[in-house]
Amino acid sequence: MSTRTIPFRKMNGLGNEIVVVDLRAGEQPFTAQQAAAIAAAPRSHFDQMMVLHPPRTAGTEAYVRIYNTDGSEAQACGNGTRCIGWLVAEQLGRSALKFETIGGVLDVVVDGRDRISVDMGKPRFAWADIPLVEPFHDTRAVELQVGPIDAPLIHSPSVVNIGNPHAIFWVDRLDIVDLGKVGPMLEHHRLFPERANISLAVVMSPTEIRLKTWERGAGLTRACGSAACAAAVSAARKRLTGRRVTVHVPGGPLEIEWKADDHIIMTGPIEDEYAGEVVVG
Numbered sequence: 071m072s073t074r075t076i077p078f079r080k081m082n083g084l085g086n087e088i089v090v091v092d093l094r095a096g097e098q099p100f101t102a103q104q105a106a107a108i109a110a111a112p113r114s115h116f117d118q119m120m121v122l123h124p125p126r127t128a129g130t131e132a133y134v135r136i137y138n139t140d141g142s143e144a145q146a147c148g149n150g151t152r153c154i155g156w157l158v159a160e161q162l163g164r165s166a167l168k169f170e171t172i173g174g175v176l177d178v179v180v181d182g183r184d185r186i187s188v189d190m191g192k193p194r195f196a197w198a199d200i201p202l203v204e205p206f207h208d209t210r211a212v213e214l215q216v217g218p219i220d221a222p223l224i225h226s227p228s229v230v231n232i233g234n235p236h237a238i239f240w241v242d243r244l245d246i247v248d249l250g251k252v253g254p255m256l257e258h259h260r261l262f263p264e265r266a267n268i269s270l271a272v273v274m275s276p277t278e279i280r281l282k283t284w285e286r287g288a289g290l291t292r293a294c295g296s297a298a299c300a301a302a303v304s305a306a307r308k309r310l311t312g313r314r315v316t317v318h319v320p321g322g323p324l325e326i327e328w329k330a331d332d333h334i335i336m337t338g339p340i341e342d343e344y345a346g347e348v349v350v351g
Contacts, residue, residue, distance in 0.1 A: 073349050076104070078114055079157065080343040083149025084321030085292030089116035090154055094124050094132055106141035107350045114348045115139075117288045120150040122158075130168045130175060131158050138287030145173035146233025148295020148324075152178070152186040153340045173233035184339040190296065192332045193303045194231040202229065203263050210307050212237075214261060216252050223247050224270070228304035232334070234286065235266040236300035240310075244270050244282045253284025267294060271301045273310045280318045292321035299334045302326035 079090040089108065093100065100121055108114045117139060122132040134154065136144040151169060155178030158167055167178045177189040197206045206212045206229075214237070215225035223246055227237040237256065249270060256268045265286045272280040281301050283294040298317035305311040306328055313328040325337040 074104075075347050075349050076108065077345065077347045078108070079345050080114065080116075081153040081157070082321075082341050082343065083152050083293055083295065084319060084324065084338060086149040086294065086321060087115060087117045088147075088150045088153045089114050089119045090150075090157060091119060091121045094122050096124075100135070102137065102141035102143070104350045105137035106139070108348050109137075109139045109141075111348050113346050117285065117291050118144065118147045118150045120147065120154050122154065125170065127170050127175065130170045131162070133170045136171060138285070139289070140287045142287040143172070144234055144287065145171060146176075146190065146296045148188055148190055148299065148336045149293055149338070149340075150295075151176055151188045152295070152336075152338060153342075154178075155180055155186050155188065156183055156340050156342070171233075183342070185337060186340060187335055187337040188295070190232060190299050190334040190336050193299070193328075193334060195229075195307070197229075200229050200231045200235050200266075201263055203261055210304070212261070214256075214259065216247060216256070224252075228300075228308065229266075230300050230304055232296040232299045232303075234296055235262055235264055236269065236297055236304075237262070237266050238269045238271050238297075238301050238304045240308075241270050241272060244272060244280060246270070249282055249284050250290055253290065257284060257286050267297050267300070269294075269297045269301060271305070273305055274318075276311050277314070278316050278318065279305060279311065282320065293319040293324070295324065295336050295338070298324045299326055299336055303328050303334060 159180040215222035217223035
């Protein structure tokens with residue numbers, strides 16, 4: 071079996087582990103199996119991998135494929151997009167960039183390593199766009215619960231697509247259930263034909279939310295940017311908060327603004343850890 075040495079950059083966004091593989095110099099085959107093999111190596115473990123390919127659309131810096139730890143592909147990764155935004159901005163000496171993913175074109179503005187903003191696009195609330203397996207007229211609260219029928223521990227999550235499916239359970243405290251145990255069950259629940267990211271959210275005030283997320287294809291994470299966006303817009307839809315909030319994830323705070331044009335702007339820091347290489351079959 072032939073092997074291949076792949077250079078990578080290890081980064082993180084609020085503790086969300088990101089590996090960047092840059093293939094822009096020339097299109098090379100890259101597979102889900104290779105992504106999973108890289109995730110299994112200690113120095114290159116990731117929550118999400120951002121693979122940069124040559125741009126397909128004029129005006130963009132790269133076409134980006136996003137892989138989860140298990141090799142499955144994601145349509146969006148806010149923390150990873152901040153990482154590649156900073157990396158490419160440093161290379162090009164520019165502060166405004168565009169990246170294309172299977173979820174669309176994302177605008178990034180870099181104002182130093184500690185303040186990188188990503189336009190995450192418009193949220194989708196229709197049940198078929200999330201998608202759900204059956205119709206729900208009001209996706210601010212759908213029928214799903216964990217625990218006894220007459221006294222569920224968590225129930226009635228808000229659901230939304232932020233480039234990928236999200237379910238947000240509104241709770242009084244983040245330890246009300248063991249998300250490491252119920253997360254996999256809910257991720258694979260029949261209601262979600264494409265699986266889902268599962269979050270617990272506590273509304274602290276009209277401007278602050280605390281969040282904990284089980285990430286589809288990756289597991290418990292210190293930060294999930296798209297989940298922070300999902301919680302922010304869902305809270306605003308339920309009139310629990312305004313349209314500009316700070317979402318506190320285990321790794322730190324993210325600023326989320328749901329603008330009047332319906333676009334979600336996520337702002338936060340990144341860390342550049344080290345460069346390395348890994349050999350895969």
